[in-house]
Amino acid sequence: MTSGDLSAPARVERFFSALLPEAVRxxxxxxxxxxxxxxxxxxxxxxxxxxxxxxPEDAIAEASFDADGVxxxxxxxxxxxxxxxxxxxxxxxxxxxxxxxxxGALMQPPKRGALGVRSAAPIPKTQRTKRRNLDHVTHxx
Numbered sequence: 629m630t631s632g633d634l635s636a637p638a639r640v641e642r643f644f645s646a647l648l649p650e651a652v653r654x655x656x657x658x659x660x661x662x663x664x665x666x667x668x669x670x671x672x673x674x675x676x677x678x679x680x681x682x683x684p685e686d687a688i689a690e691a692s693f694d695a696d697g698v699x700x701x702x703x704x705x706x707x708x709x710x711x712x713x714x715x716x717x718x719x720x721x722x723x724x725x726x727x728x729x730x731x732g733a734l735m736q737p738p739k740r741g742a743l744g745v746r747s748a749a750p751i752p753k754t755q756r757t758k759r760r761n762l763d764h765v766t767h768x769x
Contacts, residue, residue, distance in 0.1 A: 639707055652684045
């Protein structure tokens with residue numbers, strides 16, 4: 629059965645029950661580096677909470693308005709997002725919008741093996757380095 633054979637609400641349900649958990653397992657390292665929770669309410673389909681940084685088996689939970697980010701989509705808008713329309717925005721959003729960006733990055737397949745996973749993930753603040761002054765470095769012709 630292809631996604632074209634499923635109704636819009638069934639496609640949304642399949643995303644949260646199968647596709648997203650698989651993406652979390654596939655990109656476990658990138659998922660662990662992000663912290664926060666994102667509740668997504670899809671009118672006519674259901675509601676879920678993505679708990680970034682959690683173990684893969686605990687990553688998808690019941691939606692909560694206490695999440696760090698709360699997004700409300702119509703079912704048609706969310707299906708358009710699943711179909712790759714990056715211009716789709718939630719009807720309503722409260723909280724940390726960066727979590728939506730992280731969800732989108734998580735759904736992209738790694739481009740360069742394990743290194744691609746690392747490059748798709750945010751760099752934790754503790755691992756960021758300060759820009760060094762390289763004015764003293766001379767370039768050879």
